[in-house]
């Protein structure tokens with residue numbers, strides 16, 4: 344537990360030394376949500392897409408940040424060094440997860456405040472639930488990023504995992520075309536992807552229609568996180584060839 | 585066969601990396617309280633042998649026993665300090681933050697971080713980002729981390745690369761001091777004149793252990809006047825033959841004759 348906290352603190356300190364990244368992480372989501380609101384001025388579309396955007400950012404940003412950060416740990420030898428010390432793999436992973444979830448929640452607070460106060464987005468449901476979904480999203484991005492970093496040897500490769508792992512989820516989430524209208528197979532796939540559930544859950548929160556389906560969505564996301572963390576931890580090897 | 589006092593025992597160790605056998609049938613025993621130098625040309629397998637002793641390397645055969653436990657055993661993680669060849673430190677943290685983080689991972693107090701920073705003469709750089717340090721300073725940060733918690737075994741992969749002669753001498757003095765406390769110090773290098781500072785040397789070439797002996801013995805047996813020359817003669821003769829060859833050219837000649 345102490346080592347998890349130390350690892351999270353270390354990751355946060357690293358980010359703190361990089362003010363430009365912090366600024367980008369915190370400001371870009373608000374800018375893009377603002378752009379969306381502008382595009383859909385005087386329509387009902389923003390009210391539907393706004394919450395989905397809030398689901399998207401923590402996921403995408405944390406995926407990128409984690410995959411690159413852990414790839415750097417693997418390549419620079421710091422991971423090898425840590426694993427030859429009494430650090431459990433779980434402590435390493437949860438240290439990262441903790442740090443990036445905190446950043447993601449901060450990012451969401453800013454984006455949501457901006458969307459509510461400046462853009463006039465309506466959130467009728469519970470804000471606590473909203474931040475919980477954002478935090479879960481961030482965890483999902485972190486765990487998938489950890490996993491992706493194991494299958495990449497360079498930064499170029501790891502960045503290519505983003506279109507591979509994220510775009511299809513976005514396309515099948517129902518934002519482009521409602522999932523019911525997708526071809527049968529794609530609908531089924533879309534119904535099981537975690538981003539679809541995050542977007543559904545945030546839609547419920549925004550409309551104030553949280554029900555058992557919302558909680559089921561959170562469970563599905565949770566299951567994906569556990570699965571990705573499991574695969575991710577299997578890729579942290581003390582012994583390497 | 586097994587020696588109770590040895591801190592590291594390697595028996596018939598073989599390691600495959602990629603498709604090639606980079607270590608073949610290595611046998612050696614290292615006693616505590618001395619500096620053991622691991623010397624050999626680039627690509628001879630020094631780092632691979634050190635990784636095997638730390639327990640980070642998947643091996644193809646043989647055993648490595650460290651302090652009576654198989655290499656990489658859980659109980660050894662507090663007791664083995666390892667400095668990798670490339671400085672494994674975080675560029676975007678300061679020296680102090682790097683060392684303090686690894687100290688926390690090892691469950692050590694902050695005072696221990698301060699101690700190793702002083703031991704490696706990094707006080708003046710403590711508050712600077714590692715990114716802004718010179719190569720030699722970066723290496724010393726990595727060394728400082730390997731010394732955290734006064735481990736019983738310290739394994740250093742080319743710790744003196746990129747250092748000026750003064751600092752190099754200081755570090756070797758530090759190594760000697762550490763060895764006096766009874767720990768086992770294994771230091772790799774491909775600079776042969778550093779060999780003279782070791783109590784004992786392991787000479788590695790093409791994944792095979794050519795010899796384990798003291799620097800004085802190496803000079804005596806090869807009849808060379810400096811270790812560089814001695815190593816060349818040793819390579820040329822393909823190991824420690826009976827009579828030391830007088831002159832490297834005849835030795836090379838002989839090795840060719842035997843090799844086919």
Ligand SMILES: Nc1ncnc2c1ncn2[C@@H]1O[C@H](COP(=O)(O)OP(=O)(O)OP(=O)(O)O)[C@@H](O)[C@H]1O
Pocket residue numbers: 584601602603606624625626627628629630631632633669774
């Ligand atoms: N990850 C790897 N995959 C495949 N082969 C490797 C790998 N790392 C090292 N090798 C090979 O293993 C052999 C031994 O490498 P090693 O790093 O142990 O040499 P070294 O003696 O430490 O060299 P140097 O003095 O240059 O550091 C070399 O031939 C090298 O090409």
Ligand SMILES: [Mg+2]
Pocket residue numbers: 630631632669741
């Ligand atoms: Mg090496």
